Amino acid sequence: MKLNENYLDLKESYLFSEVAKRVNAFQGENPDKSIIRLGIGDVTLPLGGEVIKAMHGAVDEMGNADTFKGYGPEQGYDFLRNAIKDHYARNGVELDADEIFVSDGAKSDTGNITDLFSKDNTVLIPDPVYPVYVDTNTMNGRNIVYINGTAENDFLPMPDKSIHADIIYICSPNNPTGACYNKAQLEEWVAYALENDAVILFDAAYESFIEDKNLPRSIFEIEGAKKCAVEFCSLSKTAGFTGTRCGYTVVPKAIKAVSANGTEMCLNKMWLRRQTTKFNGVPYIVQRAAAAVFGEEGMKEARAMIAHYKENAKIIADTMEECGVRYFGGINSPYIWFECPFGMESWEFFDFMLHKIGVVGTPGAGFGKNGNNYFRLTAFNSKENTIEAMQRFKSMFA
Numbered sequence: 001m002k003l004n005e006n007y008l009d010l011k012e013s014y015l016f017s018e019v020a021k022r023v024n025a026f027q028g029e030n031p032d033k034s035i036i037r038l039g040i041g042d043v044t045l046p047l048g049g050e051v052i053k054a055m056h057g058a059v060d061e062m063g064n065a066d067t068f069k070g071y072g073p074e075q076g077y078d079f080l081r082n083a084i085k086d087h088y089a090r091n092g093v094e095l096d097a098d099e100i101f102v103s104d105g106a107k108s109d110t111g112n113i114t115d116l117f118s119k120d121n122t123v124l125i126p127d128p129v130y131p132v133y134v135d136t137n138t139m140n141g142r143n144i145v146y147i148n149g150t151a152e153n154d155f156l157p158m159p160d161k162s163i164h165a166d167i168i169y170i171c172s173p174n175n176p177t178g179a180c181y182n183k184a185q186l187e188e189w190v191a192y193a194l195e196n197d198a199v200i201l202f203d204a205a206y207e208s209f210i211e212d213k214n215l216p217r218s219i220f221e222i223e224g225a226k227k228c229a230v231e232f233c234s235l236s237k238t239a240g241f242t243g244t245r246c247g248y249t250v251v252p253k254a255i256k257a258v259s260a261n262g263t264e265m266c267l268n269k270m271w272l273r274r275q276t277t278k279f280n281g282v283p284y285i286v287q288r289a290a291a292a293v294f295g296e297e298g299m300k301e302a303r304a305m306i307a308h309y310k311e312n313a314k315i316i317a318d319t320m321e322e323c324g325v326r327y328f329g330g331i332n333s334p335y336i337w338f339e340c341p342f343g344m345e346s347w348e349f350f351d352f353m354l355h356k357i358g359v360v361g362t363p364g365a366g367f368g369k370n371g372n373n374y375f376r377l378t379a380f381n382s383k384e385n386t387i388e389a390m391q392r393f394k395s396m397f398a
């Protein structure tokens with residue numbers, strides 16, 4: 001047996017396990033200290049009433065011989081694909097239902113999509129960003145080129161025309177920086193992708209946090225994107241599905257490439273083939289729950305959850321203002337990304353903040369080298385805890 005030695009190139013420890021290790025060690029030594037976690041990007045509000053109602057209904061169907069469901073279509077039930085299609089249409093994007101693939105989440109899909117591409121591709125990945133793109137391409141042994149997100153470009157790196165790329169990852173609104181591309185910027189990315197015969201893998205996991213009506217919520221709002229972009233969406237952050245698991249990926253039929261022997265290959269067909277071979281679909285109960293999110297009442301509930309998190313984001317952002325800390329994000333995103341105070345680097349500040357005020361965040365270094373002097377806080381805790389954490393934060397500057 002020979003193992004995939006690309007795994008040797010992966011970084012030793014996943015970011016959040018190192019965070020957990022340090023927090024557990026601290027809590028072990030200080031059992032009475034109250035710790036507030038503004039670190040991991042997981043939601044805290046329960047599922048909405050409409051979602052629960054739909055789920056209960058589906059559970060009852062599963063318990064009845066007349067309505068029981070066995071294997072479903074791997075790519076999702078029509079009722080959900082059509083609900084997603086209508087959701088896009090309300091946002092001005094026309095898709096065919098068979099361009100929409102329901103999945104167990106955006107993390108699996110952003111990783112699994114790499115199955116469709118040859119090892120011989122140059123992959124462009126922004127730094128800092130969600131670590132899954134780097135790790136999954138490292139597992140495949142692909143050449144990765146980084147583009148720098150820095151304070152100077154507001155953490156919104158733009159294409160460098162002197163570099164050729166085949167696969168381009170964009171996460172907007174970005175995790176961890178909260179930065180969100182505008183229309184003109186995405187137009188530049190689409191033009192660059194088309195010039196390079198490249199594909200954009202667009203992670204829109206946070207699209208529902210965009211409140212500025214002028215900012216695109218989908219890459220498909222950009223002309224030409226259907227020829228070069230795949231979009232990953234998730235109900236995880238939109239409707240609290242992190243533990244329930246449901247996402248969807250849009251693979252337009254217009255994305256094509258020609259093989260070495262001259263055969264035309266269609267990305268949409270390949271993804272269908274990949275999913276029908278390696279995936280057996282999302283549970284019926286979960287798909288019913290997901291469809292409820294796209295109903296009028298379900299949408300209202302999701303918007304209310306997001307409003308709650310955004311209020312926390314504002315509390316954090318206002319605290320940064322008050323403390324004179326330079327920050328990014330927090331408006332169209334649940335993340336606040338700030339420059340580590342006191343000239344510290346990010347793991348140093350992590351330990352400092354944990355020991356001094358018992359607040360846990362995520363060191364920017366975990367998202368790439370451009371995060372070395374930055375830190376991420378999330379809006380996913382309760383309002384009460386967020387206020388308390390920010391009072392403690394201010395005390396560091398007293």
Ligand SMILES: *Cc1c(COP(=O)(O)O)cnc(C)c1O
Nearest residue numbers: 105106107130175205234236247
């Ligand atoms: C949370 C997150 C996801 C994961 O979504 P799931 O659907 O829960 O797998 C994908 N991309 C980014 C950038 C995220 O932050």
